[in-house]
Amino acid sequence: MKTIKRAVATKLLPWFSANKRSMPWRSNRTPYRVWISELMLQQTRVDQATPYFNRFIKRFPSLKSLAAASQEDVLKMWEGLGYYSRARNLHKAAQIIANEHGGRFPGTAEEIQNLPGIGSYTAAAIGSLAFNLDLAVLDGNVIRVLSRLFACTSSKKELQQMADDLLVKGDAGNFNEAMMELGATVCLPKNPQCCECPMSGVCKGLKSGNPTDYPVKAPKKKIPHIVVGAAVVTNGKGEVLIAQRRNEDMLGGLWEFPGGKQEPGETIEQCIVRELKEELGINIVTGDFLVTVKHAYSHFTMELHTYFAKIKSGRPRPIHCQNFQWLGIPKLRTVPYSKADLKIIEALEKR
Numbered sequence: 001m002k003t004i005k006r007a008v009a010t011k012l013l014p015w016f017s018a019n020k021r022s023m024p025w026r027s028n029r030t031p032y033r034v035w036i037s038e039l040m041l042q043q044t045r046v047d048q049a050t051p052y053f054n055r056f057i058k059r060f061p062s063l064k065s066l067a068a069a070s071q072e073d074v075l076k077m078w079e080g081l082g083y084y085s086r087a088r089n090l091h092k093a094a095q096i097i098a099n100e101h102g103g104r105f106p107g108t109a110e111e112i113q114n115l116p117g118i119g120s121y122t123a124a125a126i127g128s129l130a131f132n133l134d135l136a137v138l139d140g141n142v143i144r145v146l147s148r149l150f151a152c153t154s155s156k157k158e159l160q161q162m163a164d165d166l167l168v169k170g171d172a173g174n175f176n177e178a179m180m181e182l183g184a185t186v187c188l189p190k191n192p193q194c195c196e197c198p199m200s201g202v203c204k205g206l207k208s209g210n211p212t213d214y215p216v217k218a219p220k221k222k223i224p225h226i227v228v229g230a231a232v233v234t235n236g237k238g239e240v241l242i243a244q245r246r247n248e249d250m251l252g253g254l255w256e257f258p259g260g261k262q263e264p265g266e267t268i269e270q271c272i273v274r275e276l277k278e279e280l281g282i283n284i285v286t287g288d289f290l291v292t293v294k295h296a297y298s299h300f301t302m303e304l305h306t307y308f309a310k311i312k313s314g315r316p317r318p319i320h321c322q323n324f325q326w327l328g329i330p331k332l333r334t335v336p337y338s339k340a341d342l343k344i345i346e347a348l349e350k351r
């Protein structure tokens with residue numbers, strides 16, 4: 001531990017200071033900007049997160065403006081990033097900070113972690129980067145770097161302890177960013193660039209000859225595949241019917257073309273007819289096929305078959321959804337959707 005700890009101070013931190021990539025949240029570092037960037041970086045790479053971050057900050061430049069926004073506006077700015085509960089929690093937390101902390105981001109680890117949607121990782125990142133608290137972060141990059149530096153197969157709890165021990169007191173923000181940067185740019189999952197690594201002189205994984213043996217990977221689980229049917233229901237005014245998913249469901253608060261999962265023995269058209277009856281209380285007839293969209297979520301893959309439809313009887317009511325509305329095609333993009341539904345809109349716009 002001692003040699004590695006020494007190398008962190010004498011090799012890793014100087015390397016980071018000379019090689020750190022420029023990122024918008026690294027300049028003008030405020031707790032608010034750190035918070036938004038950390039949440040986005042938990043689900044996407046730096047190059048993909050950057051345009052989202054810039055767009056989000058332009059629309060909500062301060063905590064106050066985020067707290068005052070509608071949930072729908074926040075989801076619209078998060079559209080395409082996935083993990084929408086993070087956006088809903090972000091919005092809730094901004095309102096709590098505005099109402100209970102006088103609009104100032106709380107500055108202790110405990111208070112930060114009490115906010116909705118902030119776990120130990122995000123609290124450590126905000127605490128160290130924005131308030132210089134001595135908290136070590138443990139994300140996927142840090143887990144890989146530590147497992148290789150120590151050539152160990154330790155549990156998350158043990159790795160957290162190692163990170164806490166290695167932490168350079170009084171310089172936690174730099175330490176955390178340096179570890180994450182090393183994992184993201186040098187100690188790569190499949191192809192670690194050991195020749196360029198500032199820690200190569202003390203790395204036990206490299207010494208073992210097989211650094212990629214660390215960390216030990218859990219065997220991949222087979223991901224289920226589901227087939228879904230959805231309808232683009234049109235009326236005589238050139239409008240289409242969209243439904244809003246319930247907040248407590250996956251993709252909660254987003255809008256969608258109504259539909260659902262195909263059941264055994266059903267055709268896709270039968271599935272769509274049943275789903276629209278259950279979700280909105282309407283009887284429909286399906287028409288032309290529009291598009292099939294394939295999408296992979298973290299825990300399942302999906303193919304979504306979309307057909308045009310018309311209402312045969314009944315008026316839409318929000319039964320298994322939060323809300324519904326009719327919108328003309330040019331206005332469809334004014335509300336937030338999942339990536340799969342955005343592809344349906346693209347197909348509609350191309351017709």
Ligand code: SF4
Pocket residue numbers: 145148149186187188192193194197198199200203204205206211
């Ligand atoms: S020497 Fe290689 S395996 Fe060890 S930390 Fe550096 S890049 Fe990773």
